[in-house]
Amino acid sequence: MTESNNDNNLETHSQYEQGSAQSAKVTDEQVINWIKSRRSIGNLTIPAPKHHQVEAAIECAMTAPDHKKLQPWRFIVTEGQQRHAFGRALLAAAQAKAVLEGTDLDERTADKTLKMPLRAPMIITVVTNMKYHEKVPQFEQLLSAGAAVQNLLLALKAQGFSTVWRTGPLANEPEVKRYFNVGDEDYVIAFVYVGSSHCTMPTREDIDTTEFIKFDS
Numbered sequence: 439m440t441e442s443n444n445d446n447n448l449e450t451h452s453q454y455e456q457g458s459a460q461s462a463k464v465t466d467e468q469v470i471n472w473i474k475s476r477r478s479i480g481n482l483t484i485p486a487p488k489h490h491q492v493e494a495a496i497e498c499a500m501t502a503p504d505h506k507k508l509q510p511w512r513f514i515v516t517e518g519q520q521r522h523a524f525g526r527a528l529l530a531a532a533q534a535k536a537v538l539e540g541t542d543l544d545e546r547t548a549d550k551t552l553k554m555p556l557r558a559p560m561i562i563t564v565v566t567n568m569k570y571h572e573k574v575p576q577f578e579q580l581l582s583a584g585a586a587v588q589n590l591l592l593a594l595k596a597q598g599f600s601t602v603w604r605t606g607p608l609a610n611e612p613e614v615k616r617y618f619n620v621g622d623e624d625y626v627i628a629f630v631y632v633g634s635s636h637c638t639m640p641t642r643e644d645i646d647t648t649e650f651i652k653f654d655s
């Protein structure tokens with residue numbers, strides 16, 4: 439785990455919980471609490487992860503369960519000035535959608551759309567790259583790519599960064615798919631906005647699992 443200026447980092451968490459500055463063995467309970475402590479943070483600023491940190495996170499993403507190891511994903515890391523080009527693709531999508539729907543894209547919405555990628559110093563776009571396999575239907579590959587995104591979020595958190603997984607109504611519009619070179623059969627499944635956050639992670643309400651589980655024995 440790397441140094442961090444927020445409370446994402448697992449080691450930092452264990453230090454808080456133990457009231458000690460020493461790095462201690464992380465217990466199972468701490469890992470579980472740390473997973474539960476992941477929150478989406480929209481207010482993101484520099485520093486963004488360094489490239490080696492992004493690579494480490496994507497390596498974790500690529501350990502997602504993956505039937506027949508088809509690796510049905512691609513990751514596009516957008517940062518710096520390139521975020522403006524991404525914004526222009528979103529705006530083109532919004533304009534085309536408005537024409538198709540016979541609506542008007544007002545100036546304020548157009549400007550907001552153009553600036554969407556500026557909400558974080560880095561965006562990792564995850565797209566599917568599904569393969570034909572007689573034993574692995576596309577829905578399995580889509581789920582696998584979704585699991586990769588969750589691993590990506592946790593691996594970024596482990597390195598001290600905050601994230602929010604966004605898609606929004608424009609993600610799979612033709613202009614955006616074309617920008618990310620996504621084929622007709624594939625999907626843009628995540629814009630992972632990444633950066634640093636100085637706010638404390640909002641605590642999560644207690645989760646009552648009873649309605650969602652049936653132990654059958």
Ligand SMILES: Cc1cc2nc3c(=O)[nH]c(=O)nc-3n(C[C@H](O)[C@H](O)[C@H](O)COP(=O)(O)O)c2cc1C
Nearest residue numbers: 476477478479602603604605606607627628629642
């Ligand atoms: C596929 C997918 C797409 C999402 N798209 C958006 C989005 O466009 N905008 C948004 O505010 N939240 C979006 N979310 C939800 C947030 O990522 C987040 O999970 C939610 O706000 C709950 O917050 P939490 O992660 O702190 O529990 C999306 C989640 C998923 C799984």
